[in-house]
Amino acid sequence: MSGSIKFSVEYKKAFWKDKGFSGSIYSQSGLATEIYDHSNYEDTKFALKGFLNGSASHYTFEERKDKIIEQLKRYFGNEATEYISYNDKIWNDTFIQPNNDTFLPPHFNNGHAAFDESYMNNKLFFTGTETSKSFGGYMDGAIMASNAIADRISKIIKK
C-alpha cells in the first residue's frame, strides 16, 4: 500500500445524502480516484474520504485540498466548499519509501507457509494480515489470520 494517499473531508452534515447520493464515486479523471461516505454509525459526524491518485504527492497540501474540494463541488454542488476540515496522508513520504517513486507491488507473498509454523516449542507465533492465505493485505485477512491463530493457541492451551 506504499503508493496510497488517503484523504478525508469533514462536513457539518451529509448534504450529499439529502440530494439522493450515496457518496461513493470512482473517478478516472479527478485527483480523487475513490470516494466513500465516511459518516459515523451514530450519524453525528459526517465526512467523505477515499484515495487520491499516486501522482497527487507532487502537489502541495494546499493544491491537493483545492483540487479535491473542486472535484467534490463538481459531483455534489456548492455545499462541498463549506467543509470543516481537510486532511490527507501520503504514505510514501515517511518511513515506507522515502524520496522514491518506485512502484512496489501491493499484497505480495502473503500467506507464506513459514507463517503456518509455530516456533520456540509453541511459544512464538506470527500472525497479521500478511500471514493470511485469503484476503492477505486487507482487513478481512487480518481478522481471518487473528481468528486462526487464536484457535491454534486455545487448542494448545487445552492440551
Ligand SMILES: Cc1cc2nc3c(=O)[nH]c(=O)nc-3n(C[C@H](O)[C@H](O)[C@H](O)COP(=O)(O)OP(=O)(O)OC[C@H]3O[C@@H](n4cnc5c(N)ncnc54)[C@H](O)[C@@H]3O)c2cc1C
Ligand atoms: C493506506 C492504507 C489503506 C488501506 N485501505 C484498506 C481498505 O480500504 N480496505 C482494507 O480491507 N484494508 C485496507 N488497508 C489494509 C489494512 O489496514 C491492513 O490489512 C490491516 O490493518 C492489517 O491489520 P493487522 O492487524 O494485520 O496489522 P496492523 O493493523 O498493522 O496492526 C499491527 C499492530 O502492531 C503494533 N506493533 C508493531 N510492532 C509492535 C511491537 N514491537 N510491539 C507492540 N506492538 C507493535 C502496531 O502499532 C499495530 O498497531 C489499508 C492499509 C493502508 C496502509
